[in-house]
Amino acid sequence: MARILVTGGAGFIGAALSAALAARGDQVIAFDRSDSPALARNRACFPEITFRPGEITEWPHLAAAFLGHRPEAVVHCAAIVGVVAAQASPAATFRVNVEGALSVFAASRLFGARRVINLSTEEIYGPFQAPEIDETHPCAPVGAYGISKFAVEQLARDDVRRHGLPILHLRTCWVYGPGLPRPRVPKTLLDAALAGRPLHLAKGADFRVDHVYIDDLVAGLLCALDAPRPRFDAYHIASGAAPTLGEIVAIVRDLVPGAEISAGPGGYDFAPGVSVVQKGALAAGRARDDLGYAPRFDMRAGLAAWIAARHAGED
Template sequence: MRVLVTGGGGFLGAALCRSLAARGDIAIAFDMAFPDSLVREAEDNTNILICQGDISDMANVCQVFQTEKPDTVIHCAAVVGVIASLGSPSSVFRINVGGAINLFEAMRLYGITRVIHISSEETYGEFETDVATEDHPMNPLYAYGITKVTVEHLGRTYHLVNGLECINLRTSWVYGPDFPRMRVPRDLLEAAVDGRSLHLPTGGDSAIDHTYIDDFVTGTLLALDHPRHQYDAYHIASGTSPTLFNMVDIIRELVPGADISIGPGVYKHAGTVDIPRKGALDCSRAREVFGYVPQFDLRAGLSANIEAYRKHAITKNF
């Protein structure tokens, strides 16, 4: 299969490209910018194609369909996160919503029917329950979540009018090696491994579903491969929501002597914007329909992430 991965240079997109290539698919990574590591891999691996382009530019989007002839699409390109969207409210709509419309239009023009859209738990806003199913009301609080809900709804419109199949995978606080932003658990585990002190003033009471990158990739590829979907939205997450107090305790156990802590109360995006009440994403629909079973609880994911970070630190020093 030739799979167009928009945002293929990003955290999730690059991980998907690597896994697609490893199993023999052709991953067409479309992005504005790429990490050197992926560019180097693409030089040696003909299953990864690097295609630079801007999703908000329809000509760029059409060109990748014209030249690379994808069979299907995984859509990751976006301005990501609450803080980024607060800082650039017009570009978040231009890229996240305008970019998705360009993609859906190009798919219509080139006769491609399936897109897996990576959506978010930010679509829900304040969780009404500790465990949310896909039917939880969607009341996003910030521009980022509003764009994710909008793209989901636009996908439904394209389904109605053009027969496009837009499958929305809502995931939550994915973490792992190469995570590009400085938020938990990256800041905590890097401080612990580096032997630095880090005391976050607030956030310990926030309960968040943290998804390890390998589970995210597995779930996304299962959804991609599933022949017929009876739903258009699924959770791909861990299905649990430990508090950040729990997270700090686990890191302290995994890295004895770690001088890290977190104060009580609500976690703040970038230390400034309160996150809404969150919780676990119930993954039973994804399990029943295409067999997704998360393999990494928080301890297993943190342990794998710490091991990868240690290895990276060793390689960096040689």
């Protein structure tokens, strides 16, 4: 049993991770600016989870949480997430994502944590130069979100060189599954199909990206926490495949008979005028060999699991 602090512990990923940690007997400190229904449900099931309110940009909040609980490991999930949100407020994005991460690293070091897991993103790469890339792909991020997350990785490496606290970066891709709050594919497609609403996307059917089911990401985070001697400081936690949006539409229509959903040809836009750069699949061989990570959900299996969770009232 370990004491583990999860920043962003009330969020989509943080709440799911907190439940998985508590289920195996760990003591979890879920640190976030406010509670959430998902975290409240998890706390009702697991007394091992403690909610600790606070802002990662406020040092007294962080210091009090670390001093009060003395976590042995930290999983840093808190961030302003996504290209559109970051583009809307670049200054706030850098304050939360960069300044906040530096404070988390400093608190981890000063209060005796033995390992930090930093949740990173494929956005640090910018446009993919191949259909499938590994962790050695050049980093040329585009926009405030990717640049801020790449800055965090680089500043963490400097921190490790100067102070020695192990900081691992888990780069994941488009995470989906029960609890996803953002109106993004495949959620928008599934929402429309299950509600019996027609939905036609004018473009995007040719766009490819690695979609990672939430249970696989959580499993990868647990692997990174438990790995005795990781050889690298960066690992992909992904499915290793990049279906097109058109293929995803076809899967949803097969899983939800009668669904009136479709997508026109071309690339995908996050929002009007905000196009997604070239993407693809993230090779996860390094995480498999070093961490023992093995994704269980391809796109069909993940969507089927999500639909089952909806029917069971878990989403």
